[in-house]
Amino acid sequence: MAPSARFTEDFAYEVLSVVGEIPEGTVATYGQIARLIGRNKNSRLVARVLSHASDYGEFPCHRVVNHAGRLVPGWPEQAFLLRQEGVELKDAMHVDLRKYQWEC
């Protein structure tokens, strides 16, 4: 049980549920996830859930990037993980969304 339910367990559960559906070799954007769960204005909250995802369990949070395809600032390891799954990187900090963005 959460020490003090961050935003509402529902929101966190919805986000993590979607993240868990992202197939290997693909990535999703915060805005995309936010829309899938019906909260397209809450894209920032999606990011916050992922940053605390470890508190809820283990999820492929490395498959989530921002709208520009840029990887998480402050987490260089993410590029390595994506590369292992077959995601081609444009730079050390960007993925090729036009090829690897997850479609629902």
Next chain:
DNA sequence: AAGTTGACAAGAG
């Protein structure tokens, strides 16, 4: 209580 910060998005220049 109020202002700032942040793994963001979208529009404008």
Next chain:
DNA sequence: ACTCTTGCCAACT
């Protein structure tokens, strides 16, 4: 592609 501004919402100070 980049920076600046606006909107959004919870956590932090």
